[in-house]
Amino acid sequence: MIQLPLATSFLQDQNFLDVLYIIAFALFIQGLRGLAGPTTAVRGNRIAAVGMAIAVIATLLSPNEGNWGLIVIGVAIGTAVGVPAARRVKMTAMPQMVALFNGVGGGAVFLIAWAEFRRHGSTYGSHTVTFVSGLGSLTLQGGGVPTYVAIFSVFAAIVGSVSFWGSNIAFGKLQEILPGRPITLGPAQQFVNLVLLLLALAAGIDLVAGAHSELIFIGMLICAALLGNAVVLPIGGADMPVVISLLNAFTGLSAAATGMALDNTALIVAGMIVGASGTILTNLMATAMNRSIPSIVAGGFGGGGVVEGATGAGEHAGTVRSTSAADAAIQLAYASRVVIVPGYGMAVAQAQHAVRELTKELEKRGVEVSYAIHPVAGRMPGHMNVLLAEADVPYDQLREMDDANPEFARTDVSLVIGANDVTNPAAKNTPSSPIYGMPILEVADNRSVIVIKRSMNPGFAGIENELYYDPKTAMLFGDAKSAVSEITAELGQL
């Protein structure tokens, strides 16, 4: 919308405000550039936060601003909830925190779209022709909302609602309020999703075409809400990195759409950058799992995978060699290079500090230690890195998969802590395996492998791991944290 400069103060001049918005989004971009390295990242985040502050100030200066009491209430509630949550959350709980913050963002988007609809939904679809033909001008503005504004508003409402509910479900699963296993309607699932999507779209088109009914708008929000639930409920825990990235992209895009509808450049740029970021991450995660995004969203890796895994389990008549903490300690102590492969098991057991202690003990003995981290280890992109950083593991010991793999061949011992599918050689060797083709950490290349695991239960993909039957592999059964601490204690006595 075009706002007439009602006030004379230059602070409220629309051009001045637009410049503030431009400064704000420039700061966002500059801030994100800082995230390219650990030394500049903290400053980058703060630069982006300054950009946000400037954008908020610009908005509050706007001549149409009002209802200050409501603004204060809203901001106060948000601060009272957000600040303690962000301060207290444990690093292991970071995926659900991000899911939750993402969800409230999506929630804000669809609520704003709803309020906008209530404000001038009755003018959707009117005066369309005049505006689209390019003859529309400032004087005609009061006559109706341009069609494109209606389209972007409706898009924001649908995507925001999907993102809100989807993120809340993801939060529930990660927080273990909801079961992590896939919850599906079976074969009907995809049909139901499609129907919900079509219903939401149909309602949206109806609204843009000029159905001035709030009931249709609410119906659209409900369809989108059900869709958000229906899409995320069937997705298993191991696919969470993809889902969180995808929902992040959704919220970003819906924010950009809100910006298009409200003619606000800061919103457009910020939303779009988040959309791009979410899309890149989603792609990276899907590639790292050798799966297409549609197949993950269509759901039920658990479903098909478990069945195949069950048949695969019988094929292994091989024996599993189990070891003790004392033996593992000896093996590690006399190695010259050790690679630690952390997985979700380390996060669940909160073992990152114990792992760091073990590393220190090994380094004291002159053992060279590094960490090999698979892109989808854990429940969100980069999850393991955050945990290890929390435990003060130096950044330069963390190796990404492509850098880590060539090094396994000259590694004496690799210590796999609660990681499963990302080390499974079946991804390389067994074309019939559901994970065939997925890039893995090639721990089988090195001289010996110690796997810390609670039991022989297969991982989330439900597939038996051939690595465990390899003669050079020794299994150390137990909780990751206590097992690692025991090894450290044994090392101390050597």
Add this chain to the structure above:
Amino acid sequence: MILASILTTNLAILVLAGFVGFVVISKVPNTLHTPLMSGTNAIHGIVVLGGLLVVGLAGNDAFNKVILVIAIAFGTINVVGGFLVTDRMLEMFKTKPKPANADENEKAGKS
């Protein structure tokens, strides 16, 4: 300004921002993907601006006021929480004051 040109200008900004986003984000290493995610998460909290703008125009519709206050609260949680939590995480990634030989120092100093 003519409306059609507002649309096209904004579309141009949208498209360019998409490309800028791809270029900038592609440079972020895997290691920093969680902070990236929570940082971009905080940035999309910018929808709070939408709430702030619309609430000024909300008029006297009580229901509108309620949903907008919720929207502003949600957006604020998103922004404030997102930036704080990202800051906390990134502080941990910061290279400690004594980087390469930190471990040697600790060896000598501790037990």
